[in-house]
Each structure stands twice: as C-alpha cells, then as structure tokens.
Amino acid sequence: MASRPHFVAADAGSTDAGPFALGMGVCAFPREAILRDVAILLRQTCPAKVPLLIGSVGTGGADIHVDWFMEIVREVAREEGLQLKVAEIRAEQSRDFLVDQLRQGRIRALDPAPHLDEATLQRSVRIVGMMGIEPLQAALDEGVDLIVAGRCSDPALYAAVPIRMGLPAGLAWHVGKAVECGTSVCEKPGPGVVVGAIRPHEAIIRPLGPELRCTTQSVAAHSLYENGDPFLFPEASGVLDIQEATYEQVDETSVRIRGSRFVPAAQHTVKLEGAELVGYQSILVGGVRDPFILAEFDTWLGKVAERVHGSVERVYGKSLQALGARIDYHVYGRNGVMGALEPRRDSVPHEVGIVVEATAPDQVTATALAQLTRQPLLHQPTSKWKGSITGFACLHNPAVIERGPVCAFNLHHVVLPATPLSMFRTTITTLHGVEHATV
Numbered sequence: 001m002a003s004r005p006h007f008v009a010a011d012a013g014s015t016d017a018g019p020f021a022l023g024m025g026v027c028a029f030p031r032e033a034i035l036r037d038v039a040i041l042l043r044q045t046c047p048a049k050v051p052l053l054i055g056s057v058g059t060g061g062a063d064i065h066v067d068w069f070m071e072i073v074r075e076v077a078r079e080e081g082l083q084l085k086v087a088e089i090r091a092e093q094s095r096d097f098l099v100d101q102l103r104q105g106r107i108r109a110l111d112p113a114p115h116l117d118e119a120t121l122q123r124s125v126r127i128v129g130m131m132g133i134e135p136l137q138a139a140l141d142e143g144v145d146l147i148v149a150g151r152c153s154d155p156a157l158y159a160a161v162p163i164r165m166g167l168p169a170g171l172a173w174h175v176g177k178a179v180e181c182g183t184s185v186c187e188k189p190g191p192g193v194v195v196g197a198i199r200p201h202e203a204i205i206r207p208l209g210p211e212l213r214c215t216t217q218s219v220a221a222h223s224l225y226e227n228g229d230p231f232l233f234p235e236a237s238g239v240l241d242i243q244e245a246t247y248e249q250v251d252e253t254s255v256r257i258r259g260s261r262f263v264p265a266a267q268h269t270v271k272l273e274g275a276e277l278v279g280y281q282s283i284l285v286g287g288v289r290d291p292f293i294l295a296e297f298d299t300w301l302g303k304v305a306e307r308v309h310g311s312v313e314r315v316y317g318k319s320l321q322a323l324g325a326r327i328d329y330h331v332y333g334r335n336g337v338m339g340a341l342e343p344r345r346d347s348v349p350h351e352v353g354i355v356v357e358a359t360a361p362d363q364v365t366a367t368a369l370a371q372l373t374r375q376p377l378l379h380q381p382t383s384k385w386k387g388s389i390t391g392f393a394c395l396h397n398p399a400v401i402e403r404g405p406v407c408a409f410n411l412h413h414v415v416l417p418a419t420p421l422s423m424f425r426t427t428i429t430t431l432h433g434v435e436h437a438t439v
Contacts, residue, residue: 001048013151018407024125045146049145054146055156056151060275066148085429085431099121102118102121107272110412120410127411129270130152138421154177154180171203185218185219203257204254205219215255236268271413275407275409280403280405284374286395311372312372332354356373363404
C-alpha cells in the first residue's frame with residue numbers, strides 16, 4: 001500500500017482447476033485460505049479507501065460461488081469491524097436465456113468447439129459468461145469499496161480502472177495480462193505481489209517481495225503464454241495486440257513495456273463456460289515392477305482389459321458401452337502424461353504405475369467395474385513364466401476408491417449480447433461491521 005495504488009485486484013478463479021468446481025459449485029481451495037487472504041486484503045484497502053476487485057470468485061465464478069465468497073466477506077467485515085460498500089456481479093446464465101439466444105443465432109462457436117444444441121444447454125449443471133471491463137467499471141461508478149465478481153476475464157480485473165481513468169487500453173490490457181498470475185511474471189516466482197504502473201506512453205511492471213525480480217525475458221514470456229496466438233489476445237470488447245510491444249529493463253527488478261495496442265471489436269462477445277455431469281467414478285491405483293510383464297507390457301495390459309470386458313459381460317449381461325460406462329488405464333512411467341503423443345513409448349522402464357479409472361452412470365456400477373479389474377491385474381500371466389503370478393501391487397486397501405461425480409466442460413462458444421452489461425447482474429450491498437443492510 002506504500003505504493004499508493006489506485007486499486008488492488010486479485011484473480012480468484014480459473015478453468016485451470018478443471019470443470020468440477022463449476023459443475024459442483026465448490027471452490028478448488030480451502031475456505032480457510034480464502035478467508036485469510038480476504039482479511040489481509042480488506043485490512044489494507046478498506047481504511048485506505050482503495051477499491052478492491054476480486055474476480056472469478058470461488059474458482060468457477062457461478063452464483064453459488066459468489067454467495068459462498070460473500071459469506072467470507074461478511075465474516076471478515078464482522079470480525080474486523082469494517083464498513084464496506086460491496087458490488088456483487090453475477091455471471092451465471094440461465095438455460096432458457098441461452099436457448100433463446102441459440103435459436104436467434106446469437107451464439108457462435110470458437111475454434112475448436114464441441115457440438116452445441118439445446119440438449120447441451122439443458123444438460124449443463126451451470127453455465128457462466130465471462131465478463132469484460134464494463135460491468136466492473138459500472139460498479140466502480142457506484143463508489144464501491146469492494147467488487148465481488150463472478151466469472152471474469154483475468155486481465156479485465158486489472159484493465160478496468162486504468163481504462164476508466166483514460167489511460168491507453170493497449171497498455172492497460174497488457175499489464176493485466178502480465179500481472180494476472182501475480183509473481184509468476186517474475187524470473188523466479190515466490191511470495192509477494194506485483195505492481196503495475198501505467199502512464200500515457202509506457203507501463204512499468206515491478207514485483208514486491210523477497211528475491212523477486214522481473215526481467216525482460218520473464219515479462220515477455222508471461223505475456224506470450226496460454227493463448228493459441230501468442231501475440232493476439234481476444235477479449236470481450238476487442239483484441240490485445242502485442243506484436244509491436246517492447247520490453248526494457250528499468251532497474252534490477254522492474255521492466256518497462258511500450259507499444260501494446262488494443263483493437264476494439266465491431267461486436268461485443270461474452271465467452272461461455274459450461275459444465276455437465278458425465279457420470280460417477282471409482283479408481284484403483286497400483287504398480288508393476290516385474291521385468292517380464294514390463295517387457296511385453298502393452299500385450300499384457302491388453303489381455304487384462306480383455307478379461308475385464310469378459311467379466312463385465314458375464315456379470316451384467318451387456319458390454320461396457322451398453323452400460324454407458326468406460327474403463328481407462330493410465331500408465332505412469334510409460335505414457336500416463338502424454339498418452340498417444342508419448343514419443344518414448346518403446347523404452348522399457350523398471351517400474352510403472354497404473355491408475356484404473358472406471359466411469360459409469362452411477363457410483364455403485366463404477367465401483368463394481370473398478371473391482372472387476374483388480375483380479376486380472378493381479379494375476380494375468382506372461383508368456384515368459386509358467387504357473388500363477390502376482391505382478392500388480394495395489395497402493396491401498398481397500399483397493400478401490402470412490403471419487404464421486406465427475407464433470408466435463410461442454411461449451412467453447414460466445415454470445416453476442418445486447419449490451420456489454422446485459423448478461424450480468426449487479427447488487428450493491430453495504431456492510432456495517434456486525435450489522436449489515438442491503439440497499
């Protein structure tokens with residue numbers, strides 16, 4: 001706060017954690033950690049009258065996440081005796097609204113996108129729209145101390161205030177892109193914060209924290225990552241173009257950025273993220289160190305799978321496919337990370353780990369399918385050994401672990417909204433320490 005910032009922002013969500021948080025309405029981080037961070041931020045920003053913007057709260061940014069986050073804010077305000085004017089901006093979209101938009105041809109696919117029809121929308125547990133800077137700026141116009149935003153573009157959290165102040169949009173969006181992951185923009189990330197200073201013709205990125213240092217390479221690298229095109233970043237209201245951007249070392253820890261541009265879009269768009277329940281899952285974890293098995297591993301595992309399929313058909317009278325189920329074998333040490341893209345598949349490791357993943361329409365079936373894999377894994381013979389073998393070691397006992405419901409992302413599309421604000425709902429609430437009232 002000694003830097004006297006015009007605002008403080010924190011990106012609290014992402015799709016990086018996978019679809020479960022959005023689908024099941026939970027946060028990927030413990031409540032205690034969020035409570036601690038919110039308390040630290042509000043203790044500093046509230047007395048200083050510096051707006052605090054927090055976006056994509058609760059990881060998924062759906063309404064249930066906003067409600068959950070606001071409970072934490074109320075707890076902090078009560079315990080700290082803070083008076084806060086809070087804007088809650090909700091980004092969850094109704095299925096009926098989206099069906100109507102689809103029928104009107106106002107939903108477009110991004111590349112690549114899964115098939116979308118009305119059934120897809122109806123199957124979705126939750127769908128959120130990713131807001132740009134406009135809903136944030138509208139909330140700031142109300143003089144709020146804190147913005148609790150649902151799903152939000154990461155850089156928009158940091159670009160909204162500078163653009164509202166009349167500073168160049170290109171630099172504002174570029175700074176947002178650089179600082180959205182905190183000290184990940186540094187040469188060696190660690191505890192601390194990152195300060196972005198935006199002026200009419202330049203921006204300075206400066207980390208604050210022990211042994212933190214930004215370099216031209218670290219800032220440029222973080223600017224280029226995580227997008228299909230490393231130089232052009234689509235946002236709701238246009239495209240950040242950093243093809244002509246330059247990076248200059250200002251001092252030991254700070255980097256100057258110049259030359260970034262923002263090209264406004266002819267049509268505002270709101271990206272959709274949806275999650276649907278795809279079944280229930282049970283897993284079994286174990287390992288193989290037998291050199292005879294490893295020497296003919298693909299053949300051996302293929303025979304295991306054949307035996308399991310046979311067991312399924314004998315027990316259920318139908319195939320896995322007819323059950324609406326599947327069993328996947330992830331082999332770590334061979335191709336567990338890269339899958340079919342693994343270039344070193346021919347090498348024989350000294351041991352491998354196997355995670356068997358059974359997915360079915362209900363938990364009971366998923367668990368039963370995982371249980372049917374254990375015996376074939378334990379005793380499937382090899383061509384080099386006569387008699388019974390036990391070549392697979394289970395990590396746990398009981399061996400099968402129930403994972404519960406599993407979700408999948410099912411949208412990669414944008415809506416053409418009536419206005420940049422029309423898909424988002426803002427409520428202004430004033431908290432008065434122990435007591436609070438909604439106005």
